[in-house]
Amino acid sequence: MPGIDEKDREILRILRKEGRITLTELGRRVNLSPASVKNRLEKLEKLGAIKGYSAVVDPAFLDKYVKVLFLLKLRVEGPDIDLILQKFAAYENVESIFRTSGRTQAVIIAEFEDMDGMKAFASRLRRALGNSLEYIEWSAIYDVLKECWVEAGKRGGRWT
Amino acid sequence: MPGIDEKDREILRILRKEGRITLTELGRRVNLSPASVKNRLEKLEKLGAIKGYSAVVDPAFLDKYVKVLFLLKLRVEGPDIDLILQKFAAYENVESIFRTSGRTQAVIIAEFEDMDGMKAFASRLRRALGNSLEYIEWSAIYDVLKECWVEAGKRGGRWT
DNA sequence: GCTGAAATTCTGGAGTG
């Protein structure tokens, strides 16, 4: 990666685990002034190294009691599939969407209030993808040991 | 959820998409003083509603060019499996670990510098789980449309 | 990338309904 040095990488590694750390503390860790850290952060965001920042939230507190992993087996490839999936990425229920190799070609992680919400979402998925979709495999996620680089027990340790 | 009102939920929803938003701006959005928002945040962290904060980083900038989804088919259930998986949750390469229902019983998302790193990790996984593991299915993640509530094309940064 | 000063934000305690 051009224009990226070890201090940038260290900043990225720290920020992944402590997203709300202050520039001052970050500078202390990597031996840089807060202003320099800020300059580097702006550079990293501009370059796309940092896509955004997020809080890791227990969905139950948002009344989302069903967390689901969908595996999508798609029939054909094409740019239209990515466009359809991008629409679903905008949904409030969707946490993550990946394109993958292997037996299935797309993964969606999403959260719902109940099974009805999940079924409605799956229906929309089937309708939107139409003939491109061969089948959906889904699993309920009933325990989260780590998510977005944040370990379960490391903070509020509630469901351990 | 007891002791959680609509303003708490709104705070959680905003924080998921803008993890580095200031207390002042957050207070502006939900019509509360910064001090009140701070009190609520401390409550939410204490309750375990917020597990932590994270930056969504493009792994290529950390020289991790291989992102992988592992699906683990396990033979038996037991507390030892969760203990083993917890050890793997501490690995620097591991982004997320879920326990699921369905054909496979655990999901691991991880990043590696190359295929050798991936293979070494899979070996360790097999060795650690031993007889409990029936097989591993893995897929390369070659595109990320959304991750941790941050959409690919969007700037989910501080102000948005 | 640093400094230094100004603007902004954060923080804890006192006060109010």
Next chain:
DNA sequence: CACTCCAGAATTTCAGC
């Protein structure tokens, strides 16, 4: 009890070097 207000502390921000 949760909220606001307020003052001091810390952080962020931006200019200039």
